[in-house]
Amino acid sequence: MAIVVQKYGGTSVGTIEKIKNVARRVAKSKENGDDVVVVVSAMGKTTDILLGMASEISSNPDRRELDMLMSSGEQVSIALLSIALKELGYDSISLTGPQAGILTKGFHTKARITDIEIKNVEGYINDGKIVVVAGFQGVDEEGNITTLGRGGSDTTAVALAAKLGAVCEIYTDVDGIYTVDPRLFPTAKKLDYISYEEMVEMASLGSGVMETRSIEIAQRFNVPIYVALSSEEWPGTYIKEFDESMESKVITGLSVSDEDMMITINHVPYEVRNISSIFEKLASNDINIDMISQTAPSHGHINISFTAPKNDRFIIDKVMESIKNNIEGIEIDVQKDITKLSVVGIGMKSQSGVAAKMFKIFADNEIEFKQVTTSEIRISYTINTHDKEKAVVAVAKEFNL
Amino acid sequence: MAIVVQKYGGTSVGTIEKIKNVARRVAKSKENGDDVVVVVSAMGKTTDILLGMASEISSNPDRRELDMLMSSGEQVSIALLSIALKELGYDSISLTGPQAGILTKGFHTKARITDIEIKNVEGYINDGKIVVVAGFQGVDEEGNITTLGRGGSDTTAVALAAKLGAVCEIYTDVDGIYTVDPRLFPTAKKLDYISYEEMVEMASLGSGVMETRSIEIAQRFNVPIYVALSSEEWPGTYIKEFDESMESKVITGLSVSDEDMMITINHVPYEVRNISSIFEKLASNDINIDMISQTAPSHGHINISFTAPKNDRFIIDKVMESIKNNIEGIEIDVQKDITKLSVVGIGMKSQSGVAAKMFKIFADNEIEFKQVTTSEIRISYTINTHDKEKAVVAVAKEFNL
Numbered sequence: 004m005a006i007v008v009q010k011y012g013g014t015s016v017g018t019i020e021k022i023k024n025v026a027r028r029v030a031k032s033k034e035n036g037d038d039v040v041v042v043v044s045a046m047g048k049t050t051d052i053l054l055g056m057a058s059e060i061s062s063n064p065d066r067r068e069l070d071m072l073m074s075s076g077e078q079v080s081i082a083l084l085s086i087a088l089k090e091l092g093y094d095s096i097s098l099t100g101p102q103a104g105i106l107t108k109g110f111h112t113k114a115r116i117t118d119i120e121i122k123n124v125e126g127y128i129n130d131g132k133i134v135v136v137a138g139f140q141g142v143d144e145e146g147n148i149t150t151l152g153r154g155g156s157d158t159t160a161v162a163l164a165a166k167l168g169a170v171c172e173i174y175t176d177v178d179g180i181y182t183v184d185p186r187l188f189p190t191a192k193k194l195d196y197i198s199y200e201e202m203v204e205m206a207s208l209g210s211g212v213m214e215t216r217s218i219e220i221a222q223r224f225n226v227p228i229y230v231a232l233s234s235e236e237w238p239g240t241y242i243k244e245f246d247e248s249m250e251s252k253v254i255t256g257l258s259v260s261d262e263d264m265m266i267t268i269n270h271v272p273y274e275v276r277n278i279s280s281i282f283e284k285l286a287s288n289d290i291n292i293d294m295i296s297q298t299a300p301s302h303g304h305i306n307i308s309f310t311a312p313k314n315d316r317f318i319i320d321k322v323m324e325s326i327k328n329n330i331e332g333i334e335i336d337v338q339k340d341i342t343k344l345s346v347v348g349i350g351m352k353s354q355s356g357v358a359a360k361m362f363k364i365f366a367d368n369e370i371e372f373k374q375v376t377t378s379e380i381r382i383s384y385t386i387n388t389h390d391k392e393k394a395v396v397a398v399a400k401e402f403n404l
Numbered sequence: 405m406a407i408v409v410q411k412y413g414g415t416s417v418g419t420i421e422k423i424k425n426v427a428r429r430v431a432k433s434k435e436n437g438d439d440v441v442v443v444v445s446a447m448g449k450t451t452d453i454l455l456g457m458a459s460e461i462s463s464n465p466d467r468r469e470l471d472m473l474m475s476s477g478e479q480v481s482i483a484l485l486s487i488a489l490k491e492l493g494y495d496s497i498s499l500t501g502p503q504a505g506i507l508t509k510g511f512h513t514k515a516r517i518t519d520i521e522i523k524n525v526e527g528y529i530n531d532g533k534i535v536v537v538a539g540f541q542g543v544d545e546e547g548n549i550t551t552l553g554r555g556g557s558d559t560t561a562v563a564l565a566a567k568l569g570a571v572c573e574i575y576t577d578v579d580g581i582y583t584v585d586p587r588l589f590p591t592a593k594k595l596d597y598i599s600y601e602e603m604v605e606m607a608s609l610g611s612g613v614m615e616t617r618s619i620e621i622a623q624r625f626n627v628p629i630y631v632a633l634s635s636e637e638w639p640g641t642y643i644k645e646f647d648e649s650m651e652s653k654v655i656t657g658l659s660v661s662d663e664d665m666m667i668t669i670n671h672v673p674y675e676v677r678n679i680s681s682i683f684e685k686l687a688s689n690d691i692n693i694d695m696i697s698q699t700a701p702s703h704g705h706i707n708i709s710f711t712a713p714k715n716d717r718f719i720i721d722k723v724m725e726s727i728k729n730n731i732e733g734i735e736i737d738v739q740k741d742i743t744k745l746s747v748v749g750i751g752m753k754s755q756s757g758v759a760a761k762m763f764k765i766f767a768d769n770e771i772e773f774k775q776v777t778t779s780e781i782r783i784s785y786t787i788n789t790h791d792k793e794k795a796v797v798a799v800a801k802e803f804n805l
Contacts, residue, residue: 019460056484059420061491068490071498072483075476082473083457089469090462097472102547123547146503146524 006128006169007032010042010138010160014176015233016080017047025233026087028174029133033093038128040167042138042160043084045076066111070140070150073112074100077137077156085135095133098123100140101148105159107141113152116141116159116220119166128167136163154214161217165224174233177212179240180205182404183257187395191404194255195238198245201255204347204381208258218242245349253350253357254402259395260343263293263310265373265385266319267336268326271307273300277330278307288322290315294343294385296374308374310385313339341373342391345383346398352379360401368397407529407570408433411443411539411561415577416634417481418448426634427488429575430534434494439529441568443539443561444485446477467512471541471551474513475501478538478557486536496534499524501541502549506560508542514553517542517560517621520567529568537564555615562618566625575634578613580641581606583805584658588796592805595656596639599646602656605748605782609659619643646750654751654758655803660796661744664694664711666774666786667720668737669727672708674701678731679708689723691716695744695786697775709775711786714740742774743792746784747799753780761802769798 009029016022025043032039053072057064081097088095104120127134138156141149151158157173164171180202183191197205199222207215212230221228221242231239271277278297285292290311298306311319323335351357358375361382365372370393374385386394398404410430417423426444433440454473458465482498489496505521528535539557542550552559558574565572581603584592598606600623608616613631622629622643632640672678679698686693691712699707712720724736752758759776762783766773771794775786787795799805 019457023461053480056420056480057487060424060484060488064487065490068483068486068498071486071500072480075479075483078476078479079454079457079473082469082476083461085469085472086458086465087461089466097469099472099549148500 006038006040006167007172008040008042008160008164008167008169009172009174010156011044011233012156012175013044013047013050015174016043016084019083022046022080022083023087025174026084026091028233029084029088030091030093033133040124040128040134040136040163040169041084042136042156042163043077043080044138044156045073046080046083049076049079067147070111070114070148073150074137074140074148077139081135081137085133088133088135093133094131095135096127097135097137098127099137099148100159101142101146103134103136103163105136105141105162107143107149107151109149111147112150114141114143114149115216116151116162119162121163121166124163124167154217157213157217158220161220161226161228164226165220170227170229171221172229172231173213174231175212176233177230178232178235178237179230180212180242180256182255183395183399184259187259187392188257188399188404191399194240196241196243197255198349199242200245200380201347201349202242204345204378205256205258208260208343208345208347208381208383213242252348254346254348254404255350256347257395257398257402257404258345258347259391261388261391262312262314263341263343264313264316264337264339265294265308265310265341266323267306267308267338269306269334269336270304271330271333273303273305278305280329281307281326284322284326285311285319288318290319290322294374294376294383296376310341310343310374338373340388341385342388342394343383344386344391344394344398345381346402347381349380351381358382361398364397364401365394368393370394370397407439407441407568408573409441409443409561409565409568409570410573410575411557412445412634413557413576414445414448414450416575417444417485420484423447423481423484424488426575427485427492429634430485430489431492431494434534441525441529441535441537441564441570442485443537443557443564444478444481445539445557446474447481447484450477450480468548471512471515471549474551475538475541475549478540482536482538486534489534489536494534495532496536497528498536498538499528500538500549501560502543502547504535504537504564506537506542506563508544508550508552510550512548513551515542515544515550516617517552517563520563522564522567525564525568555618558614558618559621562622562627562629565627566621571628571630572622573630573632574614575632576613577634578631579633579636579638580631581613581643581657583656584796584800585660588660588793589658589800589805592800595641597642597644598656599750600643601646601781602748602750603643605746605779606657606659609661609744609746609748609782609784614643653749653803655747655749655805656751657748658796658799658803658805659746659748660792662789662792663713663715664742664744665714665717666709666711666739666742667724668707668709668739670707670735670737671705672731672734674704674706679706681730682708682727685723685727686712686720689719691720691723695775695777695784697777711742711744711775739774741789742786743789744784745787745792745795745799746782747803748782750781752782759783762799765798765802766795769794771795771798
């Protein structure tokens, strides 16, 4: 008998009727002879409603108390799912994150799982129960309830699967991982398989299906993940270690993100101290900068460009103001209408020529790009947002995505 | 510096605006130099909404899972109140029942507090924090979340006050304890003081302000309780040990309850075995019977009457059916329109004549009564519900309530 960890997101448990459907789906896995651990998120818009209440009281609510507040949401959905399972005649038990032994560290509202004290969950599995665990939450060393931030329920599910030596099934409102976001390229193909490495890149580049962190944990502990629709029985996508049986394509997928803006600092006097002081200031303000490019020095000056999250724009404005005051003669240019387009493929490790092909596509289609960065299995470009559609279609067609 | 435990019920925290008001009231006590522990219930109708969701899934939802479900309600209100206190500039921390060390035993949905591991709460008090504790909930020996049943938040508050050597302030939507329910007798007087003994009787006889159990705990640990309005600064009622300073009235209050029905079994053959078998059967079905009366044997037969909660009517019907099948020739009569009227007063211990006065009131006003029972500080009568108003007014006037 294998152990399966199944995760159902907020929309999958958004109504009482949907919770009953999830119970039936879980029951089917149990009938197949598997031990099932179910991880659920809060129902639908619960988290938003709770946050709305907090913001009526304070414009900057305490983060520990936000965790206390938000974690009540999953408590409702786990209790209701367990009641639904019992109604179908299955023995089940719901556990909050702390009860399931999810130990965390770090900041409230974005804590990280450090370990899982698994004996409670294991004990109930051995009793033959279906164990329903609250996703997204845990407990820190002082006994405070914590939440794991965006995509936290995926992380809970993968971490539990890692600890239990189980497979992890992520049921959601998309039916798998696509080569390109189907909203941008409707004929995009669904992948049967994708490697952890590729999925980490795709996720961190804006493919919204799963968060990067959960894939990284899966990769570290070699947990096979299956992503599929919660409402239908269509086949989904397996995320697993790359092996020879997986079709070796040069490019597996294309990711697009509009979440960053590009800042260019022109006419910086070419001194190492200047350049490092700029990036130190950004780092000390916790700004997560991404693509960095720099022109060759010309007449003792350089231009530096980098991308950073649009969400951080207010703090970036402040930092830029202070940099301007410290380095004489520089000019700062901010472009918000930029898009990051990336192609990802484990085949790039062994086959070259992807960059050349990309440059040709951009030239043929008159798409201007501003920055390029590469990793072993990825090439990313910064382009103007108004070229996004044209670029996605051209690249997707060229690489048969 | 004294420690004060303040409890605010569901209506007192029913909206965001009301939560802000509670925060201001708590802050005022803190400003007065007291350390404050606040116990809150779930917001307004939250518990009903959650129960409604459960009943959409199952007609008989699992009680452990109901506790998991319902305890989410207080988690929301403690977090919001703590956010509101911080917004006012006070350091505060919210704790669930389990985090506050509320240890319980017994059935889910009506567990009992066995002890409180107080070190967590005490530690935060010593740090100067206002501690906001979820009422109504605790944790059992297996780590399951439990709830305490009706009036459970009062019990949490009184038990915490007992453990901390604190006074307990119960803020609610009535402004104190009245001699008679003002809805029945509008000129009823508000009591400045009432003894634990009297309050236990009043509470168990249907005076809805506080539950019996919390008063019993207060009495056992000698915790002074103050009951007052949460929304205004009017003086309320102190519940405390009887002492000479308290005005010694023969009758302190009058309680009325419509929650019971009266069952009469006529023509029971007068054998001890018959009578005990009837009450054994009722007890083994967990039916809480109250006033019992029995006629003297006549021609070898007796009639037995008792009262029991109307809520248990389905199970009582079943038990009566089975008794009828076991004892030949009996007839069962059920009266639902009955009211229990009780007068309570610690002065009855030393002064006699209350019963005589009551019988005279009933005779003068042509009020028929069906049963009488007495304790040291109480006399209760079963009357027809249609005589309730007349009886309340007559008794209240006679004893100047």
